[in-house]
Amino acid sequence: MNNKTEAHVLVIDDEPDLRALYELTLLREGYVVDTAEDVAEALSLLESQRYEAVITDMRLPDGSGLDVLTWLDEQGRPERALVITAHGSAENAVEALKAGAYDYLTKPVDLKQFRMVVASALGRGLPAQAAPAPGAAAPAPATRKPVQRGPESALTRLIGDSAPMQQVRELIQKVARSMAPVLLHGESGTGKELVARSIHEVSSRTGQAFVAVNCGAIPEQLLEAEFFGYRKGAFTGAQEDREGFFQAAHQGTLFLDEIGDLPLAMQSKLLRALQERSVRPVGAVTESPVNVRLVSASHKDLAAEVAAGRFRQDLYYRLNVICIRVPPLRERMDDLPLLCDWVLRRIAQDAGVHPVPRLSPAAQAQLQSYAFPGNVRELENLLHRALALVASDVIGAEDLGLPAAGSMDAADGDAETLLAEAESSAATAADSAADVPRVAAVIPSDLVTHLDMVERQILLQALETYRYNRTAAGAAMGLTLRQMRYRMARLGITVDDDH
Numbered sequence: 001m002n003n004k005t006e007a008h009v010l011v012i013d014d015e016p017d018l019r020a021l022y023e024l025t026l027l028r029e030g031y032v033v034d035t036a037e038d039v040a041e042a043l044s045l046l047e048s049q050r051y052e053a054v055i056t057d058m059r060l061p062d063g064s065g066l067d068v069l070t071w072l073d074e075q076g077r078p079e080r081a082l083v084i085t086a087h088g089s090a091e092n093a094v095e096a097l098k099a100g101a102y103d104y105l106t107k108p109v110d111l112k113q114f115r116m117v118v119a120s121a122l123g124r125g126l127p128a129q130a131a132p133a134p135g136a137a138a139p140a141p142a143t144r145k146p147v148q149r150g151p152e153s154a155l156t157r158l159i160g161d162s163a164p165m166q167q168v169r170e171l172i173q174k175v176a177r178s179m180a181p182v183l184l185h186g187e188s189g190t191g192k193e194l195v196a197r198s199i200h201e202v203s204s205r206t207g208q209a210f211v212a213v214n215c216g217a218i219p220e221q222l223l224e225a226e227f228f229g230y231r232k233g234a235f236t237g238a239q240e241d242r243e244g245f246f247q248a249a250h251q252g253t254l255f256l257d258e259i260g261d262l263p264l265a266m267q268s269k270l271l272r273a274l275q276e277r278s279v280r281p282v283g284a285v286t287e288s289p290v291n292v293r294l295v296s297a298s299h300k301d302l303a304a305e306v307a308a309g310r311f312r313q314d315l316y317y318r319l320n321v322i323c324i325r326v327p328p329l330r331e332r333m334d335d336l337p338l339l340c341d342w343v344l345r346r347i348a349q350d351a352g353v354h355p356v357p358r359l360s361p362a363a364q365a366q367l368q369s370y371a372f373p374g375n376v377r378e379l380e381n382l383l384h385r386a387l388a389l390v391a392s393d394v395i396g397a398e399d400l401g402l403p404a405a406g407s408m409d410a411a412d413g414d415a416e417t418l419l420a421e422a423e424s425s426a427a428t429a430a431d432s433a434a435d436v437p438r439v440a441a442v443i444p445s446d447l448v449t450h451l452d453m454v455e456r457q458i459l460l461q462a463l464e465t466y467r468y469n470r471t472a473a474g475a476a477m478g479l480t481l482r483q484m485r486y487r488m489a490r491l492g493i494t495v496d497d498d499h
C-alpha cells in the first residue's frame, strides 16, 4: 500500500461494476476516492471539492468525458484528468490529450497499467513490478547521446526572445503538464533536442531519466534489442540481460530523434509498444509495463513521408498529438545577438579565455546577413572556429570565414555596413544565386544534411521564381519534371497544384 498519499481521486463511470473495480483498486493504493455516474454528478462534486486527479470514462449517459475536461480547463482547475477510451479508438485518445487530458487508458483497463498511470498523474512512485528487470544492464551507451547536465536548465539554455521562440517556450510549458506525445519538427541544428529536454525538465518527470536516441544512427538489425532490451542467450553475443531505451526511460522521457529514419518494420513494433504501454525484450516470454513520455523529432516532413508510404499513418497519428515547430535561425534573426553572446561566453568559459571576445560591428553585420543552413549548431561551430583563430579579443568579419556577404539577401538595415566592411564586392539580392556554392565556406558538421538544406533552398527559390510551376522551375535547372518531383518528395517540398 502506498502510505505517502492521501490524494483525493474522483472516478466517473456509469457502469457500477467498473466504478466499483476502479474504486477498490484506488482505495488499495491508499487514495481517498469519490465516484460519480455521469457528468452532472461529477460537476456537482467538483464544485464542492478539490481533487488531485479525475478519472473519467469517455462515454457517459449525459455527455462525454471531454465535457468534464472542458469544464476543468474553463475553471482553471489543477486536477489532472485521465480519460478511459473504448478499445481501438485512437481518435478518442488523441482528442482527449488535445483537450488537455494528462493521459488516457484504453478498455479493457489493465489494472496494473491503471495503477501506474494514476501514480504517474499524481507524481508518485510506481508499483515495483513496473520497474525494469532487476540486474539488467543499461542500454549500450554507443547508441545513447550523452546527457549534458549543466547547472542551468534546458529551458534557460534555450536562448531567444523573438516571437517564434516565445511561442515555443509557451508550448513547452503547456505540453509539460500532460503525458501527450509531442512531435518536434524543425531543420537540423534548430534546437529540437534542447526543446525535448526542456519539456522533460519542466514536467513532473524531471527527476527521472531523459533518454535521447538518434534513430538514424542504429543499425536496422539492432533496433529491436536497443529499443526493448534483450534476455541473456536471446542471440549470439547476448551474454547478459540488457535493458532497452524504453526500460531506461521508465518514468522519464524518451526522445526519439530522426524518427522518420525508422524502417517500417520497427515502426510497427514501436506503435505496438505505445498502444500497449509495455515492451517485450528480445528472448523474453512476457511483456513488462513501461511508463514513458515520448517526444519525437524529425527534420523530414512526416506527413509527406506518410503520403509516400514510408511512414505508418497510424504511428504518425499517435506521435503527432501535439506538434511544435522549432523555427530555423534565419526566421528569428532578432535572436542572433543574444545567441552570439551566450555561445561566446560559454565557449570562452570552457576554454578558460578571458576576457570573453566580442564581435566587431562588421562581424555582427556579416552574421546577420548569413542564412545559417545549419542553424544554431552551425553558429556554434562558426564561433568556435573564430575563437580558436582570433588573435585579439575582437572577432572581425575575416575571422568568421564566411563569404563577404552571406548566401541570404543582406538585411536592409545592414546593407551599408556590409558594403563598407567587405573588401570584396558586396552581394546584392541578384547575387544570391551565384553565391550558393559558397554556402559551405564553413565546413559543415553533417555534410549530407547540409547539402540537403542547400538543395532545398535552391529548389524553393526556383519554384518561387517560376510561380510554383515545377516543369519550368525544373527546366531552369536542367531537371525533368520527373527528376524535380523526386527531389521535391525527398526533401519534403509540396506545392498545391500539379502544374
Ligand SMILES: Nc1ncnc2c1ncn2[C@@H]1O[C@H](COP(=O)(O)OP(=O)(O)OP(=O)(O)O)[C@@H](O)[C@H]1O
Pocket: 157, 158, 159, 160, 186, 187, 188, 189, 190, 191, 192, 193, 194, 195, 257, 299, 339, 376, 377, 380
Ligand atoms: N535556442 C537555442 N539556444 C541556445 N542554444 C541552442 C538553441 N538552439 C540550439 N542550440 C544549440 O545548438 C546545438 C544543436 O541543437 P540540438 O542538438 O538541440 O538541435 P537539433 O534540432 O536536435 O539538431 P539535429 O536535428 O541535427 O539533431 C546544441 O549545441 C544546442 O545547445
